[in-house]
Amino acid sequence: MTEVRDLSSQKAAAAIDSSCQYGLFASSKAYKKGDAILSESPLIILKHPSEPDKVRSQFDKSCFAAKKKPSNDKDEKDDNIIIDLTLPASSTKDLTAHHIKKIKGLALAAASYAMHRPNLTDETKEKLFQLYHPSTNNQGDGVSDEEKSALKLVNQALKICQQIAAPDTSLNRLVQDAKGADELINLLLIYSCNAFEGGRIYHRLSRANHSCNPNAIVGGSSSGDDDDVSVLKAACDIAEGEEITISYLGSYLYAGYPTRQRVLKDSKYFTCQCDRCSSTVHSDLASCLPCPVCHPRTGRYLDEDVMFDEGDEGDLTVSYATPKNGMIAEERSIECKGCNKITSFNPNEQSMRKKKEAACVNYMNKAEEKVYDRLEGNDSVTSGSDGDKNLDVEKEANEQFYEMATSICGAKHWTTHFMNLSLIEESLANFQSTFMSMGQNAAEDAETMEELLTGIAEAADGIERAWMYASGLNLKTDPSQWLFDYTVGLARALVSLGDAKSQQYAAQWISKVEDYAEAFESDGMQKVVSSLKNAWKRHTSSEGEESDKKRQKVD
Numbered sequence: 001m002t003e004v005r006d007l008s009s010q011k012a013a014a015a016i017d018s019s020c021q022y023g024l025f026a027s028s029k030a031y032k033k034g035d036a037i038l039s040e041s042p043l044i045i046l047k048h049p050s051e052p053d054k055v056r057s058q059f060d061k062s063c064f065a066a067k068k069k070p071s072n073d074k075d076e077k078d079d080n081i082i083i084d085l086t087l088p089a090s091s092t093k094d095l096t097a098h099h100i101k102k103i104k105g106l107a108l109a110a111a112s113y114a115m116h117r118p119n120l121t122d123e124t125k126e127k128l129f130q131l132y133h134p135s136t137n138n139q140g141d142g143v144s145d146e147e148k149s150a151l152k153l154v155n156q157a158l159k160i161c162q163q164i165a166a167p168d169t170s171l172n173r174l175v176q177d178a179k180g181a182d183e184l185i186n187l188l189l190i191y192s193c194n195a196f197e198g199g200r201i202y203h204r205l206s207r208a209n210h211s212c213n214p215n216a217i218v219g220g221s222s223s224g225d226d227d228d229v230s231v232l233k234a235a236c237d238i239a240e241g242e243e244i245t246i247s248y249l250g251s252y253l254y255a256g257y258p259t260r261q262r263v264l265k266d267s268k269y270f271t272c273q274c275d276r277c278s279s280t281v282h283s284d285l286a287s288c289l290p291c292p293v294c295h296p297r298t299g300r301y302l303d304e305d306v307m308f309d310e311g312d313e314g315d316l317t318v319s320y321a322t323p324k325n326g327m328i329a330e331e332r333s334i335e336c337k338g339c340n341k342i343t344s345f346n347p348n349e350q351s352m353r354k355k356k357e358a359a360c361v362n363y364m365n366k367a368e369e370k371v372y373d374r375l376e377g378n379d380s381v382t383s384g385s386d387g388d389k390n391l392d393v394e395k396e397a398n399e400q401f402y403e404m405a406t407s408i409c410g411a412k413h414w415t416t417h418f419m420n421l422s423l424i425e426e427s428l429a430n431f432q433s434t435f436m437s438m439g440q441n442a443a444e445d446a447e448t449m450e451e452l453l454t455g456i457a458e459a460a461d462g463i464e465r466a467w468m469y470a471s472g473l474n475l476k477t478d479p480s481q482w483l484f485d486y487t488v489g490l491a492r493a494l495v496s497l498g499d500a501k502s503q504q505y506a507a508q509w510i511s512k513v514e515d516y517a518e519a520f521e522s523d524g525m526q527k528v529v530s531s532l533k534n535a536w537k538r539h540t541s542s543e544g545e546e547s548d549k550k551r552q553k554v555d
């Protein structure tokens with residue numbers, strides 16, 4: 001899967017033999033954490049023309065013809081075209097909702113390509129079609145099941161495009177022609193395996209392999225002036241000749257093995273073979289759970305102390321068990337260093353104790369799947385028609401999933417931290433509007449302020465735990481990559497409380513992400529970080545007194 005290529009040589013990077021599966025960059029020199037390795041603009045952006053009016057109308061006309069539904073909705077331009085796109089019922093009757101969503105995404109990428117195609121230079125096209133993609137003509141033994149499913153989806157998308165492309169549009173001309181259809185199939189496979197966020201495909205960045213312990217990060221340009229320039233930066237010191245890898249997982253980089261594999265199979269059509277996944281020597285630290293053998297659980301549930309405490313401090317001694325890497329969820333055995341026992345899920349276990357242990361492993365696996373489905377919106381939580389009610393239903397569901405994760409998997413398992421962070425995100429998002437709405441009624445304000453302060457304290461506690469969890473995974477990337485937004489959000493809330501003590505506390509939080517911001521965030525974000533850090537220094541006596549008074553009402 002890897003090929004060592006000299007990044008400093010344009011010639012080497014361009015001289016690519018399209019018959020082999022290229023690996024990725026290996027550095028031709030050593031890099032220090034934060035060094036820029038490569039900056040690149042995309043070859044093409046297969047946009048989903050959701051927002052910008054102009055692109056969207058161009059897109060409608062050039063591909064599906066403008067068949068706008070009559071609407072009085074002034075926000076219609078913000079509708080997502082993926083949702084609007086109607087596929088013929090006959091072609092989707094055997095497909096799941098998930099596959100329909102994927103096929104719509106492919107149909108839109110096809111339409112976007114058809115629209116851009118006349119303006120692409122031969123050189124751009126050549127570079128684009130050199131990128132790795134599963135072969136279309138050899139679907140035999142050498143091809144993985146994931147790649148076969150990618151090809152199947154792409155073929156389904158092509159057939160659907162042939163049915164829905166409006167006459168005399170660029171998409172229709174492309175799909176009705178045999179050569180054009182072949183070109184599109186290859187393009188969609190390339191898109192499936194190589195596109196970054198927003199449908200951006202790069203000549204060189206798209207060749208970076210994935211690792212669940214990557215040594216590089218792709219971000220925007222530091223000035224933030226050019227949205228389309230992406231920069232590959234060293235996430236840690238990288239030795240000369242080392243392969244440069246990135247993560248395709250987003251925040252799921254911090255999830256356990258089965259979930260990471262599921263995301264990669266589903267979104268990028270491969271089984272990950274990185275060191276973190278294939279090593280059976282190391283344990284899956286993202287899935288530590290109190291040992292089902294030596295922890296006195298009641299059935300599948302944990303007692304409260306273990307649910308919410310780390311277990312390393314004070315009187316509470318809990319042995320944690322960790323699953324081995326490189327096993328699918330149902331086959332994972334978990335090992336406890338405390339009692340030296342190995343537990344696995346075996347539905348045929350006879351003894352009561354073994355049955356109980358097996359149930360724990362089984363419940364942990366199920367909890368992982370359920371949390372992933374909740375986070376991805378694939379679960380059965382239904383929303384009513386009333387907007388506020390929907391939010392309440394969502395919030396309640398998130399709270400229930402958080403309870404489930406803490407009580408089944410415990411304080412050191414990824415599911416607990418992910419669910420807690422989604423509750424924290426919601427509470428920080430509501431903070432500003434609630435805070436601003438105060439000032440009408442003193443008694444109500446006091447109550448609201450108390451709730452806000454409790455919310456902030458809970459958020460600080462949850463984010464602190466997530467930091468401990470992420471640091472404990474010992475990945476090469478800084479945990480700030482995952483926790484930056486939460487940490488900045490918390491600091492913002494603390495600063496808006498206005499009193500010097502809260503602002504000083506905000507500065508302590510910000511110091512956790514300061515180095516990361518300097519190395520990886522845009523100039524604009526660095527300014528935000530430094531102003532949050534220095535807010536308490538600017539705290540003038542008059543502003544301070546006022547806010548201190550506001551707080552004193554509840555203290």
Ligand SMILES: C[S@@+](CC[C@H](N)C(=O)[O-])C[C@H]1O[C@@H](n2cnc3c(N)ncnc32)[C@H](O)[C@@H]1O
Nearest residue numbers: 021022023132194206207209210270272273274
């Ligand atoms: C964007 S391309 C990366 C470059 C590609 N390896 C090449 O040869 O040009 C993504 C494809 O690389 C392969 N790949 C990347 N990371 C991998 C990993 N950790 N384990 C297995 N295959 C991987 C998969 O075939 C995946 O579909």
